[in-house]
Amino acid sequence: MGTILFFDDWSLCHMENVKRVMGKPKWIKEATLEDSLTEGTWNFPCVWHDEAEQKWKAIYCAALPDGPKTPAYYPRSQALMYAESDDGYAWKKVDVTKERIGLGDSPYKNQVFGVKGHIDGAPVVIDEYDPQRRFKYLFARDGRQGMAASPDGIRWEIVKDVEIGDYTLDSPITYFYNHYRKSYCISRRLHCGDRRVAFMETTDWKNFSKPEVIIHPDPEDLPLIQFYGMPVYRYESLYIGLLWRLHCHPTEQWLFKGAGGAIDCALAYSLDGWHFNRATHNAFIECNERGEHGGGCVYTGCMVTDEKNGLIRFYSGGSKAEHFQDQELNDAALMLHTLRLDGFFRIESYVMRGRIMTRTVSFAGAGLKLNVRAPHGQVRVQMMGEDDKPVEGFTFEDCIPFIGDELYWQPVWKSGKTVDMLINKGRYHIDIELVNAEIYAIRGDFQMDFGWGGNVAPLKYEV
Secondary structure (H helix, E strand, C coil): CEEECCCCCCCEEEEECEEEEECCCEECHHHCEECCCCCHHHCCCEEEEECCCCEEEEEEEEEEECCCCCCCCCCEEEEEEEEEECCCCCEEECCCCCCCCCCCCCCCCCEEECCCCCCEECCCEECCCCHHHCEEEEEEECCEEEEEEECCCCCCEECCCCCCCCCCCEEEEEEEEECCCCEEEEEEECCCCCCCEEEEEECCCCCCCCCEEEECCCCCCCCCCEEEECCEEEECCEEEEEEEEECCCCCCCCCCCCCCCCEEEEEEEECCCCCEEECCCCCCECCCCCCCCCCCEEEEEEEEEEHHHCEEEEEEEEECCCCCCCCCCCCEEEEEEEEECCCCEEEEECCCEEEEEEEEEEEEEEEEEEEEEEEEEEEEEEEEECCCCECCCCCCCCECCEEEEEEEECCCECCCCCHHHHCCCCCEEEEEEEECCEEEEEEEEEEECCCCCCCCCCCCCCC
């Protein structure tokens, strides 16, 4: 099964009277979870849907008192807190005192993890390939990095045989499993002050590669902007980077820009989970208005595909204050933004009628589905042969126009012909006409060609 998304033009060979538009996630204000213990610099949520219990569950980070305020800007230590929801919108803190481990004296009934002494961590990550340690939390303490793990998100223990090398990695530290490299990729800054994203990888959580810089600010970025972190999530065969941008004070004369600044979320993407492209140099999830949660910083640390509702959910820690502006403020909250499924980018017609055509594809099955929206227009599809001529029975004139909004629209031709008639019969362009319409994705049982001419074997295409 192949999926074409429109982060770039790589899948296309022809574009006519169309434009690419980045999606804008919508803030769902009523889905905000406030907690007086949360503080902007350390509030990173992890949210998932428990299919067995049919509940949405969340682990978010609180900043608990940590003894004397030395240094002054680190008066707290991070702890993990637990909440549940029936719909992922209306949250309630859950008393887990009978289930949690090692926190019997904690006065916070929904706390699930925390240790004595200052620790600094990141969003919890869900590891579907390690059921006994399905939930993992990477943290820094006393200049070293370690891991805590849990089978259910409530019962946590420190993994004593995990220590992430001799490298000074500035928290928060996140990771993801890379299906192409068959390894865990750790995403973090190299050290405090060097705010650009570097990756390390491991297969056993005992041996780690040296850090390699993945994304660095470039000349098209705003002056002296820095990258505070980048959680990565798999989306079908793509890897999506949620890039945190720290808007530094440009007159501050130190490498370590500590004077504050807003943080928003930009978008990066990768075909292999290691080499990332910037989608644009603009914010994907912007800061809210001043005075609102997220008006100072938006740390988007969780991306969940909600197939049932046709959405992508982005959960963030949103603060009213800017980065390290005032840690005495209990100003942060768990926030939700939603986006249409596949809605990172869309191609839309520009002034009525537009057209796009894919590279040639070879069909291996009957499936062809388009994520399209045309409430006051129409979409039609035709198949073009390698000779640049429409295939008989698969022309625009034969296609029954689509009007409406559909995530998985299947084109129908009046000729009665179907895509399964093209299986193993050659290579074809998928040609799409948009009239006052937009398209988000193309899915089908096909492979896309990247060669030059008919004597070059096609490459398997899954993105």
